[in-house]
Amino acid sequence: MTLLSKKRQLGGFIGLVVLIGSVYWGAHSASNTPPQTYIRLSGIKPADSTIKAWANYIASGDDCESYSYDMFGQKAHQGGKITTFFTQNFAEDDDHYELRIPYNTYTDTQNCIVELRDITVEAYNAFDSVGFAQLRIYQAGDRYNNKPIDLSSKIEAKDCNSHLYQWSKGVWKGVIGCYYFTNDKKLSKESETNAEKVYFDFSQFNDDTIIHYDIIAGKNYRIEALDPQTGK
Incomplete structure (x- = not known):
């Protein structure tokens, strides 16, 4: 993905937030939480980074x-999507992470069958607060x-390095791109600032x-936040 595509992705993300805000899946409460059985997402990471995952359940x-509701408050269809975020790191040191994701299908208190649809995991640091090394699991x-x-x-995002681009006149942005591998097979032709997909x-x-x-951080991985005026 090019840096221009990354900028377009940011604009698309803003639009997506607006769209999600117009849809509400009713009466989801703590009593609807799934049984506490989970899979683990685990691996090494740059020590300065934090890892977040989210899972979509149908x-x-x-x-x-x-029911799901449209932007006018009218019932759109029966059932809907639940997105749950996971940020607690169960690893014992800053160089590793372990997130725990519920996976079992269950019936909630409103007689809806809730099943896992997909999982996304990505990293953040002070330089790239939008997120990098995103992996989508389908x-x-x-x-x-x-x-x-x-x-x-074994899935890897390797040689994660920092890149600069000019967002607008006098304003600089920074992203981190990585090369993706699965079982040592290279998936990326070039450094990717977008997500990679895997299927289980x-x-x-x-x-x-x-x-x-x-x-895995590369030689040009950057920890410090970027000054948007100077690009340094």
Whole structure:
């Protein structure tokens, strides 16, 4: 992904926030939280970075008593999407991370069947507060481009280095791009500032499942925040 595409992505993200804000999935409360069984996302990371993940769950079913609403407050359809964020790091040092993601399908108190749809994980630091090394984890399918990889696979974002670009006249921005690998096979033709996708068979998930994803800094990885006026 080019730096121009990164800028366009930022604009798209703002529009997405507005869209999400117009839709509400009703009456989701603490009593609807899933059973405490989880898979783990784990790996190494730059010591200065923080890792965040979010998972999308789909609520559906003929007996589901909750509804999604459109921007006018009208019922759009039965069920909906729940997005849950995970920021607690269970690792014991700053060079590693471990996040725990509930994965089991369950029926909530409104008779909706809630199942995991996808997971996204990414890193942040003072230089790139938008996020870098984003990995999107999807349910595998039967197409040539969404075949499942083994649960024991090693996924890496390597040579994560800083890049500068001029956002507008007199204003500089910074991003971090990485090369992605799966089981030592290079997925990226060039340094990527966008996300990479992987696919797993979610039906194989169990309480012992660990998705191993390493984020590795390169020689030009930057820790310090950027001065937007000077580009330094």
